[in-house]
Amino acid sequence: MKSHGSSLAKDLKLLINNSVYSDLKIVCEDNETLYGCRAILAARSEVLDKLLFNGMKESKQNEIKFPEIKSCAMKIILEFLYTDEVNYTAFTPNNIIDTFHAADYFQLPDLQDQLVEYVKKELNGGNNNQVLAPELLSNAVRKMSASAENDLIKLLTEHVALISLDTVKYGELSFQGLQCLLSQTFTTKEPFATPEYTVFRYTVIQAAKHVSDEASYLFEKRLPALSKIDEAHRFDDDQSKYEEIRETITEILSSILPYIDLRRIDVNVLADIIEPLGIIPVNVLLDTYRFQAKEKRSLAPIRGTPLYKWDLQWDIRARGINLVLRDENHIVESPKSGQSGHHNIRANKMISGEGIYEWDVTIEETCTYAWVGVCTERGLDYSLFAGQQSCAWVLGSSGKCYHNNIGTNYVAEFGNGTNITVHLNMTDKTIAFSINGIRYPNVSAWKNLPSKLYPVASLNPPGRIRIG
Template identity: 45%
Template sequence: MPFIEDNILQNLLVEKVATIPLNTIEFDRLSIAGLQCLLSFTHKKAKSFATPEYEVFRYSAILAAKQVSNDAFKTLMKCLPTLEQIKNSIQVENEPITDHCKVTKELEPLIDFIDFNQIKGKILTDIIEPLGIIPAKTILDAYRQKARSHNTDFNEIRGTQFWDELACGSKLFIEENGKVVSASNDCHTHQGVRAKILIDSKGIFEWDFIIEKACKWFWVGVCAPGSFNNDEPIGWALSSEGRYYNSGNYLEDYCPSLGDGTRITVHLDMNKKTCAFTVDGTRYPEVLNCNNNLPSKFYPVASLCYPGRFRIQSHQKLDVII
């Protein structure tokens, strides 16, 4: 089922489904055509999406197998653990796939809408490639891209972050389909806003904050769920004065003051539990977390007042001065 740009109802439905992790949707609730519509809507586009790319492949492959036979479905369920199971070092079972050619054929319409470059190299080599259901050229192209980028662990989730209208202060409003947050002219004290997509997996995650209009004092960064409104939120943040905050600790003069037009890139390394910021092309040092009980889940966040206006977007590569 091709994606129809002008179908407003379909767009709204697909956009809503995109915010639901695929691994929470039963395999009999979504058809191959429906999944293709969802993936085409979000593939290489600035759309909010809640599912890591490996889980996109996993769901697609298992759904394809379910269309073929129950035996094929059971085999793929064994051969494709969830990311959570991979984190827990579960032993992956390698066994022949029943009706292998039929599964490959059923999966074929979805392959072009899965970005294998966003799947970790170790998962590609140890779990996906041995299945033999992905074209060799697709796998080879992913390996080449990783070799060129010199990093196999960057953002594992397609799309971009958006501000969450359900998780922002009462005097903040979201514009441009979630890309911009602004403070109303009666917002005299700081209010917080978080992004929609939770970061809860290993890897390196990057995104940009653009200060389109600065306010007297503000913060941008990343924070654990439920702690943003606390006196000492858990996470990392950068203030308008150039101060670096980390779970109750401050580093003065981390970078120059921030103002109108400043572009801030967040470099969150969930493997090492560190965070660094690039400000207008200059990358500043990463700082280790000072909290020994650091959670494993975070949201991008900001705190602002009038006349603040902040944009959030996928990281746009610029020449970086180190």
């Protein structure tokens, strides 16, 4: 066992929250008392320096209180102040927000930057982003308010914007978190995944759930999901029950309605579904109708740069002759006999129009090598490796990208079970890939992609690739 003096970092860790070596008690929000050394704390934080050596009562007492900082966050702050290190394994969705708030209070920008980078890696590197990002944003807004402006709120807002709200359970994103999301993205040019009608529907039902389950039920019936909006709807409930809660919902919505752009909702949906609800002020509806009448159109249905998540199938009519389709055309397989070299297959939908289009592909069984990417509407030879052709752009399990027989290194080699997300930006005409949840930059060699493209795969025996 090494004695004291062998490591400065280890010796300083012995001082953290140690009542023997400390001359200051720190009382936190949850009334837990921690211990610190005045000199070290003051030397590491200007805020603490002013608090502890300003000649006021705090500088004369051996106790200081922080009624808005929890002990779990203060322990991490102390570790950083003493050692310049952070134990990230101790983080949870709750205490990381508290720690960031405490780092902001003590004006520790280096620690704030480290926390933002940690959260970014967590959101980019796992499959729980759809739950984690809304939860963290809700916690951040609860702790720092919906109007707070900092890099963490910005990061969380960007990630929640990439999730279609109709897939987020009510309660996973708080009403205050939703308000933060909508206010910070109202005029955004960044990617956004949710059509404005769905934003409106999600917001109204979220507000109704604050009143009662019955209230949310009444509004769910009156606001059909976008996929069912053309179906006929009947309301068998007592209209008087609806009227009892309508004014309450209107009041709850008043703070968030300015951040919902009704001009992006089809005029017939406004007139037939939204206006009869009686929860939108008449002047707001009139302004929307005037805009649409004057412009003879609605705005684009999604704010910012539209983000489209596609559920695709392989096209049985556009494939190499030896490729076999399974599982309702979601799987393409290259049989172990009867084929030499790579054959290609195209998906069943063409991509055109501005926005970001994303789809998922799984390499269920790789080969030498399995490739995924995009191709043009015409010109693809289905019996020749796609990467050799001028009309295709593909990433292979070798980790290389190929177009027109020119290869470039992109990621490390990957194998069976790898999940790939293709990010095709038809506004900027660029493409990027995520591998097992980790997103990589745009492929720098591929610029000015064509305006009409199809998802494509290229494989040889014994390859098997799932789409969607």
